[in-house]
Amino acid sequence: MxxxxxxxxxxxxxxxxxxxxxxxxxxxxxxxxxxxxxxxYPWLVQNEILQNMEPSELLLLSLVSKNMKKLIKSCQKKRLESVNTIVYSTDVNNYLCAYILRESHKFMHKDILMRFEEFQETETPDFQLNVSGKKIDFRLFTRERNKELWLPENFHPYPVACVQKSDKESILESVHNYFLDFFAHSVKYYWKAKEFEDGPYHIPKQLLNSYPKKDVF
Amino acid sequence: MAPKKNSAKRPQPSTPKPSAPARIVKVQSSDGHILQADVRALLLSSTLAATIKGYDDENKPLEKLEVNNVVGFTLKLVLEWCEKHKEDDPAIAQAEKDKKNIFIPSWDRHFLTKLPMGNLFDLITAAYHLDITGLINYGCKTVANSAKGKSTEEMRELFGIPEPWEQPSTSTATWDD
Structure with missing residues (x-):
């Protein structure tokens, strides 16, 4: 209309x-x-809007449509290429987390891309997405939902992949394959193995095959 | 007491300078509506500033400026924003453009967030055509902020991305999946 x-x-x-x-x-x-x-919108305006989004928001938006992903990859080429390091690690609650590690004013900053949480079949996810050919349930980690937690002033909501025990490996593989496609080929991926002592996590095959052992520390 | 070091982090609007009486000109929108505006406000638009300068250089009387790609309702919003910011230092907007985190002042936040998305779209597009850096910065930041904490379905609705089954079948489709 x-x-x-x-x-x-x-x-x-x-x-x-x-x-x-x-x-x-x-x-x-x-x-x-x-x-x-x-x-x-004119291309420059699209670019300006995307430039104002956080990496986790761009990642989520890229999963909405293939053309949106193409647009983000072309508009934000320079920004995506500036990502040097993505780390898989655990957060304070011992959940697996993937984040961009970047240096700013001599300090290291973490831009969380996604978190992986074990999920009960009875729980209801917010939405489902096709990530590298695999349908994955997601929730959003927002300030409103986590009022009991202290979150920094510059906190930005990010997606949480709902992982079922039986599906843990394939979900991680799919997400990692998506990162490989979405970010530049020059990105180095690190697996902070020391932090996974409590519960062994599956390391994505691509991560093991593509990079020398020193990157999996 | 010494001023706080970080007080200069956020750009402050420049203080109003004692200036000559306002020079008012008529501005005509693409649909024929005629509005009035202070030239100092219009100078925030690089496009209009160039036109005004052209008139001034040739000593021609500037009676009416025609803005052919902006409708009256949107032009009124643009002029309202420019009027509010006519005392600002143009360097502020340029400096903000290069910053990662743009801070939207409260007046602008209120002005932009109260607009329905369709009007915000028209306003940003008009700002782009008229080359008003500050309005583009704040408008784009407002749009980006509106996506925060949204699910993919909400993002799809917000940005008008059709569902895969709504895609046109032609290969020239804009958002075909």
């Missing part, structure tokens, strides 16, 4: 009312599609 807004004689309240009314009487997906379509 076409959304028409009177250019004059309208205040913001009228506009919002008009949009709300249209949404109420029409198919919700069509009205939203007419509201803001990223692909219709």
């Amino acid at each position: 076409t959304l028409y807004i009177e250019p004059y004689g309208s205040c913001y309240c009228c506009v919002i009312y008009h949009v709300t009314r249209c949404r109420f009487f029409s198919n919700s997906s069509s009205i939203l599609a007419t509201e803001m379509i990223l692909s219709k």
Whole structure:
């Protein structure tokens, strides 16, 4: 449907009312599609919007559609190429975490890309995505959901892959294959084995095959 | 007491300078609506600044500026933003552009977030056509912020990405999966 807004004689309240009314009487997906379509922005604006997103948000957005992934890879080529190191490690709760390690002002920063949590079959995920040909359930780690935890001021929500015990290996393989495709070939992957003493984790085959042992420390 | 060291981290709007009386010109949108604006506000747009300079260099009287690719409603929003920022140092916007984390001042945050997404889209596109760096910076940051904490389905709706089964079958489709 076409959304028409009177250019004059309208205040913001009228506009919002008009949009709300249209949404109420029409198919919700069509009205939203007419509201803001990223692909219709000029290329430089698309680039600016993507530039303002965190790596985990770009990663998640790339999984929405193949063309979105192409757009991100072309718009953000320089940024993706600037990623030198991705580390698999455990966080304070002993969950496997994949993060970008970057140096800024002589300090090392971690940009979390994804976390892997064991998931009970009775729990409900937020959404499901096809990652390198494998359907994986996801939840979002947000501030609202983790009020009991202290989270830094610059915290950004990130996806949590819901891992079932029987499927742990194939999920990790699929996610790692996706990273290999999404980020530049020059990225070095590290597996911080010392932190996995409590529960042995499967190391992705690609990680073992592609890199010398010194990178798996 | 010495001022805090980090007080200069965020760019502050420049203090209003005592200046000459406002020079008001008419601005016409693509759909024929005529608005009035202070020239200092219009100078935030590199495109309009070049046109104004052209008139001034030739000593031609500037009666009306025509903005052919922006409709009246959006132009009104653009002029409202420019009016608010007409005292700003242009170097602020340029410096913000190169920063990783853009800080959106509260007035701008309120101004941009209250807009429905469709209007925000038009506003950013207009800012792009008129080359208004500050408005592009804040607009794009607002759009990026709106994706925070969203599931992929919500991102799909927010950015108008069709479902795989809604894709056109032609190879020229924009978002075909």
